[in-house]
Amino acid sequence: MSDEEELIHEMLLPDNTFAVLFHYNKETSTIEVFLGDFASKEIHGTKEHDTLCVIGNAVEEMLEVAIKHAMEDLDEGIEIGTPCKVSKIEGNVIHANFSKEIH
Numbered sequence: 203m204s205d206e207e208e209l210i211h212e213m214l215l216p217d218n219t220f221a222v223l224f225h226y227n228k229e230t231s232t233i234e235v236f237l238g239d240f241a242s243k244e245i246h247g248t249k250e251h252d253t254l255c256v257i258g259n260a261v262e263e264m265l266e267v268a269i270k271h272a273m274e275d276l277d278e279g280i281e282i283g284t285p286c287k288v289s290k291i292e293g294n295v296i297h298a299n300f301s302k303e304i305h
Contacts, residue, residue: 218245220258222265233269237262 215221221238239258245251 215240217242218251218254220254220261222261233273235265235269 217240219238219240221236221240223236223238225234225236226232227234237258239255241251241254
């Protein structure tokens with residue numbers, strides 16, 4: 203974590219969790235989207251993780267359409283950042299970084 207970043211929230215998630223998180227970056231008027239596959243190396247390649255990935259990919263595809271419709275409804279010139287994946291893994295800590303350096 204850089205000196206400019208501040209930890210605001212910390213989440214504890216069960217292994218093999220897929221998450222969709224949104225952040226509105228006021229400075230850039232951008233909606234930042236994080237798609238998280240929170241699974242340990244031991245879970246990768248299992249039937250359970252493969253199932254979660256299939257569902258996660260389907261959610262990602264539908265999410266893109268839903269966001270486009272919502273942005274059209276808002277009509278405020280807000281942009282959507284490219285979905286970001288995991289930025290760093292340290293042991294069982296997975297970092298999802300919403301900093302402007304990523305988006």
